[in-house]
Amino acid sequence: xxxxxxxxxxxxxxxxxxxxxxxxxxxxxxxxxxxxxxxxxxxxxxxxxxxxxxxxxxxxxxxxxxxxxxxxxxxxxxxxxxxxxxxxxxxxxxxxxxxxxxxxxxxxxxxxxxxxxxxxxxxxxxxxxxxxxxxxxxxxxxxxxxxxxxxxxxxxxxxxxxxxxxxxxxxxxxxxxxxxxxxxxxxxxxxxxxxxxxxxxxxxxxxxxxxxxxxxxxxxxxxxxxxxxxxxxxxxxxxxxxxxxxxxxxxxxxxxxxxxxxxxxxxxxxxxxxxxxxxxxxxxxxxxxxxxxxxxxxxxxxxxxxxxxxxxxxxxxxxxxxxxxxxxxxxxxxxxx
Amino acid sequence: xxxxxxxxxxxxxxxxxxxxxxxxxxxxxxxxxxxxxxxxxxxxxxxxxxxxxxxxxxxxxxxxxxxxxxxxxxxxxxxxxxxxxxxxxxxxxxxxxxxxxxxxxxxxxxxxxxxxxxxxxxxxxxxxxxxxxxxxxxxxxxxxxxxxxxxxxxxxxxxxxxxxxxxxxxxxxxxxxxxxxxxxxxxxxxxxxxxxxxxxxxxxxxxxxxxxxxxxxxxxxxxxxxxxxxxxxxxxxxxxxxxxxxxxxxxxxxxxxxxxxxxxxxxxxxxxxxxxxxxxxxxxxxxxxxxxxxxxxxxxxxxxxxxxxxxxxxxxxxxxxxxxxxxxxxxxxxxxx
Numbered sequence: 092x093x094x095x096x097x098x099x100x101x102x103x104x105x106x107x108x109x110x111x112x113x114x115x116x117x118x119x120x121x122x123x124x125x126x127x128x129x130x131x132x133x134x135x136x137x138x139x140x141x142x143x144x145x146x147x148x149x150x151x152x153x154x155x156x157x158x159x160x161x162x163x164x165x166x167x168x169x170x171x172x173x174x175x176x177x178x179x180x181x182x183x184x185x186x187x188x189x190x191x192x193x194x195x196x197x198x199x200x201x202x203x204x205x206x207x208x209x210x211x212x213x214x215x216x217x218x219x220x221x222x223x224x225x226x227x228x229x230x231x232x233x234x235x236x237x238x239x240x241x242x243x244x245x246x247x248x249x250x251x252x253x254x255x256x257x258x259x260x261x262x263x264x265x266x267x268x269x270x271x272x273x274x275x276x277x278x279x280x281x282x283x284x285x286x287x288x289x290x291x292x293x294x295x296x297x298x299x300x301x302x303x304x305x306x307x308x309x310x311x312x313x314x315x316x317x318x319x320x321x322x323x324x325x326x327x328x329x330x331x332x333x334x335x336x337x338x339x340x341x342x343x344x345x346x347x348x349x350x351x352x353x354x355x356x357x358x359x360x361x362x363x364x365x366x367x368x369x370x371x372x373x374x375x376x377x378x379x380x381x382x383x384x385x386x387x388x389x390x391x392x393x394x395x396x397x398x399x400x401x402x403x404x405x406x407x408x409x410x411x412x413x414x415x416x417x418x419x420x421x422x423x424x425x426x427x428x
Numbered sequence: 429x430x431x432x433x434x435x436x437x438x439x440x441x442x443x444x445x446x447x448x449x450x451x452x453x454x455x456x457x458x459x460x461x462x463x464x465x466x467x468x469x470x471x472x473x474x475x476x477x478x479x480x481x482x483x484x485x486x487x488x489x490x491x492x493x494x495x496x497x498x499x500x501x502x503x504x505x506x507x508x509x510x511x512x513x514x515x516x517x518x519x520x521x522x523x524x525x526x527x528x529x530x531x532x533x534x535x536x537x538x539x540x541x542x543x544x545x546x547x548x549x550x551x552x553x554x555x556x557x558x559x560x561x562x563x564x565x566x567x568x569x570x571x572x573x574x575x576x577x578x579x580x581x582x583x584x585x586x587x588x589x590x591x592x593x594x595x596x597x598x599x600x601x602x603x604x605x606x607x608x609x610x611x612x613x614x615x616x617x618x619x620x621x622x623x624x625x626x627x628x629x630x631x632x633x634x635x636x637x638x639x640x641x642x643x644x645x646x647x648x649x650x651x652x653x654x655x656x657x658x659x660x661x662x663x664x665x666x667x668x669x670x671x672x673x674x675x676x677x678x679x680x681x682x683x684x685x686x687x688x689x690x691x692x693x694x695x696x697x698x699x700x701x702x703x704x705x706x707x708x709x710x711x712x713x714x715x716x717x718x719x720x721x722x723x724x725x726x727x728x729x730x731x732x733x734x735x736x737x738x739x740x741x742x743x744x745x746x747x748x749x750x751x752x753x754x755x756x757x758x759x760x761x762x763x764x765x
Contacts (some may be wrong), residue, residue: 185692185724186692187691187692191553191662192553192554210659211688212659212661212688213688213691213692214661214662214663214667214691215659215660215661215662216528216529216553216554216660216662217529217553217554217555217660218554218660219659219660219661220659220660222659222660223659223660322547322549322552322556322557322559322560323552323553323554323555323556323557323559323560324549324551324552324556325528325551325552325553326551330551330667330669330670331670331691331692331694332667332669332670332691332694332697333667333668333669336694351548351549351550354524354550354551354668354669355522355523355524355550355668357668357669357673357694357697357701360669360694360697360698360701361697361701364694364697364698364701364705365705367705368701368702368704368705368706369705369706387522
């Protein structure tokens, strides 16, 4: 009847994902987290649900998994709080919603959807966005929810040990650790007295893009932002056109990486613009955008789908946590190149 | 030697600018405000200065003029404060800086430039952005600076009388006034007891785009945001790609209008994308973007220049405060179609 084909792609962040730092157990946990999220969204598409519901369900699962920097796994700000950003775009209705700096919201992607559906605005930030969350009665979570997790502590301690060992080899009081294209200062306190809060929690972004039976496209992205961020920095995740974009006529896109470069490139919209104005295919457009990002120094990647069920997931970093499902391509869960 | 030609365009906002509401005296003040800003930037370009310095100087003048909704003329938020947004982009270095929700900063565009030049970030918002302002020692201004002004009061009272008269004709306790594509609730208090603070201050955005002798392009945009805004709404002004964009290879763009639609369209970048991917001329690209905005319901306009000194200033609203100067076209100051 129709040439529309359902497709779903998700990501859990891109960056310097080193095999040497990855244990078999941890890799298996990442894969399991991606699988749970993929299945949540795919089930909805298979049952004739909307792409909006599918990307929301997938991102909610990624937000609920402590391994990814979004929702439960959100990184800590300077004052040890979690401030999260999220955005969603509906490629059929040409509507979008986003939040920046929300605290104690269990699933920021749900709040972004409420901005899209219940307000005439697109981006709400800070105290105002938190007030909106209370007014909408979205599920809240205490500070502890975003922190305590046995498996998570294991990951933290592993990383900490690695960096402190390195630290012994230098005179510098601080060590720079590069993750996801960012340089982070890591304290050289002894492991046993380490304050595990600000500097070294999981990094990245999560996102999902989907095409449903009706050919409607949707994109969703969520992040815990930058660890120890200062000065109220906002990255690309809550920015429509930079971190997230969806338009039925072209594609749905969700980005992850060094946000500033994605903002300069208007990366998510750039994929759509190449398809619209240059007649590039989804794959060509997505790859050209990621190549351009590499050229300007922007490490990261993106996932994209079109209404024909094509999927692209290019990245210029060492790895990107990603998974996809489509009628043609089956299910894939990947981390490295 | 070179085909580069200097050019400068500025705007002071677009929207429902009704001749019937405009007195000869007020129109003359608007024209005078635009002229001052245009000359400030043009002088820099003529003297061989950079497009960055030119757009900054022009926007500073517009921010200092109480008639426009930016800097001194910034509208009031819910709690009677002024929260301002601004952004700047350097088309040569491919860098950008922006601030959202800054308070008591005399010239937010200067702060946006400091974000571009002194940090690795692009967008700083809220308390963090204010902390950055203090650290950079930018000129601050007390709350009163953003309010008291004899001429400004005249404008306010004129508008108030108009709206209160209308109000008498309705049973509704509130009147909806539409300015710049937004609907605003206006209090029906008696003129003599009117609280002139939140609802009815000047609306819009200011901006400037320039091309200098070297063919370097720059764009700058600044706004006082939405009157009586709630929930921490961020519009297109501080969003690179939506309200502001500059790339030497294509154009420099500054937008004004109903911000949400400019965000959905990634309007400023869309002009560049049409030039880059579709080989449209500056004029064709700028007009196509504004036509598209009209099609999706986005009232407003934009100004754009390229490195050959071409200028475009299309809008789909009733008027746009605008002015331009170029070697070929001389000086123009316009308000209506």
